[in-house]
Amino acid sequence: MHIHHHPSTPVAARSAARWTRLATAAALVVAAGGALAQDKISDGIVKIGLLSDLSGVYADIVGPGAVIAAKMAIADFGGKVLGKPIELVVADTQNKADITAAKAREWFDTQKVDMLGDVAATAPALAALQVAKQKNKIALFPSAASSRLSNEDCSAISVHWTYDTYALAAGTGRGVVKSGGDSWFFLTADYAFGTNLEKDTTEVIKAEGGKVIGSVRHPLNAADFSSFLLQAQSSKAKIVGLANAGGDMINSIKAANEFGITKNQRLAALLVFINDIHSMGLPVAQGMLLTEAFYWDSSDEARKWSRRFFEQHKRMPNMAQAGIYSGITHYLKAVAATGTDDTTTVMAKMKATPVNDFMTKNGKIREDGRLIRDMYVYEVKKPSESNYPWDYYKLKATIPAEQAFLPLSRSVCPLVKK
Structure with missing residues (x-):
């Protein structure tokens, strides 16, 4: 006589219920993960602001060319980061500090701008920096010149990108x-x-x-x-x-x-x-x-990028415009690598990551927010030495990164450990 041992129903039910609970928990974790990714990109958009001189004395230096460089950086990144769209907003500062500060405040408060990709001219840049500090938003300065931006006015949220006084x-x-x-x-x-x-x-x-x-x-x-x-x-x-x-x-x-x-x-x-x-x-x-900091004709990589820029702008890029592309790209890479647009996290990643692109080799962001990179002294060619359009410079000297910028020993930046 064969006795069939049927598993007792209560045990099977308990085990099935446990699997259901586990599956539900797993689904919740996955859902939370999705929600987390959403939360990690504030408002589901990475919004970059450009405060430029679009019509004044510096419009040829930044202006429309700065906007093209920023758009190229976003397009080359695929227009999205972590599956979320990247948006660019642009305003004309008229080179006035008060207008710039007001616009930066409005952008951070109501337009949900996450970072400033450039602020043209020193006085507006210093004004925007104070607002970015109050609002804990990242500010990059590829075109403004004053060494104050990484010296007495240095901050934990800003990087002075291309060159300085x-x-x-x-x-x-x-x-x-x-x-x-x-x-x-x-x-x-x-x-x-x-x-x-x-x-x-x-x-x-x-x-x-x-x-x-x-x-x-x-x-x-x-x-x-x-x-x-x-x-x-x-x-x-x-x-x-x-x-x-x-x-x-x-x-x-x-x-x-x-x-x-x-x-x-x-x-x-x-x-x-x-x-x-x-x-x-x-x-x-x-x-x-x-x-x-950059000359379009200095390397194959520089020429390749510059010719793409030229197609849109009908003039070769300068160091400020190249710097805007470089800075925004470095920022987006840090957002992608950290999975968030949180200011502190992204800035830590930007500082930990060397900058290597068509204009900068082994650049490093110091604790004072200064990007340290080689600089170049050029002499302008005689007309007889120039062989094609925009063939203007001959290299006279390369200034190594550690000699090109203010030594930390002389810095008054409060972030520098003495």
């Missing part, structure tokens, strides 16, 4: 003094950028054994440079240092040529972008020394 002084200032230009008179834009650039360059000139005879301040977007240049001329300094930029720098060089100042004195323009050389033309600009 210290690097310009270390490159152009030192290069000019070493080539015999040991007495200087400054023509300085009368706001934070100009005064900072004059100060940083003065320190380098004195350290190299040169002297500064005097300086004169001019307003941003000055209509007429004649009175300032006459003072420079009567100073008899060997070098007239131009601590200005964009249209102001171009107009002061043109005026200096008209006045015949360049017959007896050399001009040293401390912040020059390739657009400026293009506007002036090689006959006027030839022989100038300048310090750059």
Whole structure:
């Protein structure tokens, strides 16, 4: 007689119920995971803000070209990060600090902007930085120059990306003094950028054994440079240092040529972008020394990216525009790697990750928020040396990263451990 042992129903029921509970728990975990990913990207969108000069004295340096560079960075990333869309919002700062601060505040509060990809010009950048600090949002500064952004005004949420006034002084200032230009008179834009650039360059000139005879301040977007240049001329300094930029720098060089100042004195323009050389033309600009973080024709990788940019903008990219692409890309990589757009997490990842792209090799973000990278001193070619459009520079010197920027031992940034 065969006795069939049927498993007792209560046990089977209990086991089935346990599996159901486990399956439900697993489903909940998966669902929570999905919700978590959603939560980790605030509002389900990564929104990048660009506060630029779209119509003023720096529009040729940043302006529409900055917007193209930012859009290229987003498109090259696939338009999405962690499956969430990346959006770009743009506003014109009119180079005014108050307008910039108000716009940054509105963006963070009501537009849910996650980070600033650029803020054009020093005074607006310093204003936007204060708002970003209050709101704990990341701010990148690829185009603004003042070394204050990673020195006395440094912050845990910001990176000074491309170049700064210290690097310009270390490159152009030192290069000019070493080539015999040991007495200087400054023509300085009368706001934070100009005064900072004059100060940083003065320190380098004195350290190299040169002297500064005097300086004169001019307003941003000055209509007429004649009175300032006459003072420079009567100073008899060997070098007239131009601590200005964009249209102001171009107009002061043109005026200096008209006045015949360049017959007896050399001009040293401390912040020059390739657009400026293009506007002036090689006959006027030839022989100038300048310090750059990027030149479109410096490598195959740089040329490839720059030609793509040129297709859209009809002019080659400058270091600020290239820096905007580089900075936004580094940010998006950090969001993808950490799975969140949380400011502290993303910034930690950005600082831990070396920057390697078409313009920067082995760049590192220091604790003061300064991206440390090699800088380059170029001389502008003579017209006879230029073989094709935008063939403007010859390399004179490479400044290694650790010499190009303010040493941490001299930094007053509160984040630097002394």
